[in-house]
Amino acid sequence: MPWFVKIEEGIVDKVTFDQYVPAHKAYVQDLIAKGHQAKSGYWGELGGGMLLFQAASMDEAKVIVAQDPLVQNGCVKYKLHQWCVVVE
Template sequence: MPWFVKIEEGKVDKPTFDQYVPAHKAYIQDLIAKGHKARTGYWAEQRGGMLLFEAASKEEAEAIVADDPLVKHGCVNYQLYEWRIVME
């Protein structure tokens, strides 16, 4: 399956953002359980983060991102890219 990367930047204040973090973590756990090999994290130096995951197609990747609680609640701006691995 292809890999996809969602690069995101926070656009709400920290208290608003933080209230959706538990739902985001649960969502990522569900993606892992469904076999998407999801990984998520945030940048140490600035606001924002990244979600890395596998999906069958760009359309599925877009649907996955749309269901992320951080996206659904307007907490982040993001870009979605297909990542082509050259070496493992």
């Protein structure tokens, strides 16, 4: 399956953002359980973060990202890209 990356920037205050972090973590755990090999994290030196995951297509990736609680609750703006692995 192809890899996709959602690169995000937080657009709400930390208190608002943090209230959706547990739901985001549960969402990522569900992606892992479904075989999407998801990884989520934040930038150590900047605001924002990244979600790396596998999906069958860009259309499926868009659906997956739309279900992220951080997206659904307007906490982030993001860009979605297909990541083409060259070396494993």
